[in-house]
Amino acid sequence: MIHAVILAGGSGTRLWPLSRRQLPKQFLRIEGERSLLEATLDRLQPVVDPANALIVTGTEHARGEAYQALHAFKTLLEPVGRNTAPAIALAAAWLSRGGDDPMLVVLPADHVIRDRPAFHDALRRAVEAAEEGALVTFGIRPTAPETGYGYIQAVTDGTAVAPVQRFTEKPDLATAEGFLAEGNYWWNSGMFVWRASSILAEVERHLPEVHEVLQRIRRDWDASATADPQPAVEAHFAQMPSISIDYGVLERSDRVRLVPCDIGWSDVGSWDAVHDLAEQDDRGNALQGNALAIDCDNTLLHGNGRLVAAVGVRDLCVVETADAILIAPRGQTQRVREVVDELTRRDASECRLHRTVQRPWGSYTVLEESPGYKMKRIAVSPGASLSLQRHQHRSEHWIVVAGTATVTRGDDVFTVAPNESTYIPIGQRHRLENRGKIPLQIIEVQVGEYLEEDDIERFEDVYDR
Structure with missing residues (x-):
């Protein structure tokens, strides 16, 4: 049986402001009506049944904004990020428990592949090589001397699986141009195929620190009376070193083989890449959402609500969200990371959350905020409920505008109908529920000296947060 291991733990900083730390790009619809994660699962069929997919992601994602995107799938949750080697080793160990030795297709959740038949052909060739014990990586035929990708040297005629000679991580421009001129170099896609036993043996050989922690997790799994992997992961995973599978294993192993690919691949690693993937007009403009371009060339305009209008501009990327606007020249959108780094240094909410924040029970939107008060619109899905909670620094006033709220306040449980309100004092235990069949919407006014989300x-x- 073939299993897919989908790596969905990244932070997606290069697509800010659309991508945020708590809802990164893999959970967003960058191209079409499906999220990048959903598209990754779709394209595996029929070679791999999506029911045999295991998604490795962060606890923060799965119990926060990405809950709705993940709750239907099998998941392994990382309490902290430790790069790809620990994540892949953990998934291989979990899927091989009980003596199984499945074939694993390891894919990032946030890539685009346009040529599905060619991808399936490459996938089948990779599985055949992995059956012989190889660690197989997918090499993408370079189309430009990109300096943001790693390169793999392998001599192949473009179809044959070939031994890997060496890896080069993100070369400078002159080196990348030399690689393209030589012709035996491929972009490192970050996609792999191998037997669980093969990758675990190489982890034990080349990454003894990862192997040691993994053994502690496996012993806890064997001793557990439940089929829940998470308690052991929570107990030990943070002790893993942070290291990539490429640097930790593949660059050191003599079992690595390359499957050459020409599959319409993109890692969607910048707004320049989004522009290149998008449908364009006859002047090279890509307009997404509520956008208007007059006398513009080679420009991306991405609107998420307000109208984004541009006149007479060239080679720009403009991305609008409710709380941030990015403006960057084409060719420099990789520098968006510098914006995120500065926002992180300031502890600004714009790098973590959108104005509308998804929650397992629904969503909330910050309407207005000033020192001493905050106003939100809260939407609770039918049948959903917030946690039983209290706040030490704020009171809350709730006004129901649609649906019917069931409110727990202390020992009292009562309903609040549209155009009615209730008050939650500081320090009072309370819960908000929607027991009805239509969405519940309330306006919440918080008043207090501290209004951040960690005052809960x-x-x-019910969502185990």
Whole structure:
């Protein structure tokens, strides 16, 4: 049986402001109506059944904004990020418990592949090589001397699986131009195929620190009376070193083989890449959402609500969200990371959350905020409920505008209908529920000296937060 291991733990900083730390690009619809994660699962068929997919992602994602995107799938949750080698080793160990030795297709969740038949052909060739014990990586035929990708040297006629000679991580421009001129270099796609036993043996050989922690996790799994992998992961995973599978294993192993590919691949690693993937007009403009271009050339305009209008501009990327606007020249959108780094240094909410924040029970939107008060619109899905909680620094006023709220306040449980309101004092245990069949919408006014989301003390929570 073939299993897919989907790596969905990245932070997606290069597509800010659309991508945020708590809802990165793999969970967003960058191209078409499906998220990048959903598209990754779709394209595996029929070679791999999506029911045999295991998604490795962060606890913060799965119990926060990405809950709705993930709850239907099998997941392994990393309490902290430790790069790809620990994540892949953990997934291989979990899927091989009980003596199984499955074939694993390891894919990032945030790539685009346009040529599905060619991808399936490459996937089948990779599985055949992995059956012989090889660690197989997918090499993408370079189309330009990109300096943001790693390169793999392998001598092949463009179809044959070939031994890898060496890896080069993100070369300078002159080196990348030399690689393209030589012709035996391929972009490193970050996609792999191998037997669980093969990758675990190489992890033990080349990454003893990862292997040692993994053994502690496996012993806890064997001793557990439940089929839940998470308690052992929570107990030990943070002790893993942070290291990539490329640097930790593949660059050191003599079992690595390359499958050459020409599959319409992109890692969607910048707004320049989004522009290149998008449908364009006859002047090279890509207009997404509520956007208007007059006398513009080679420009990306991405609107998420407000109208984005441009006149007479060339070679720009403009991306609008409710709380941030990015303007960058084409060719420099990789520098968006510098913006995120500065926002992180300032501890600014714009690098973590959108104005509308998804939650397992629904969503909330910050409407207005000033010192001493905050106003939100809260939407609770039918049948959903917030945790039983209290706040030490704020009171809350709730006004129901649609649906019917079931409110727990202390020992009292009561309903609040549209155009009615209730008040939650500081320190009072409370819960908001929607027991109806239509969405519940309320306006919440918070008043207090501290209004951040970490002023929540939970007592009961069906989402295990």
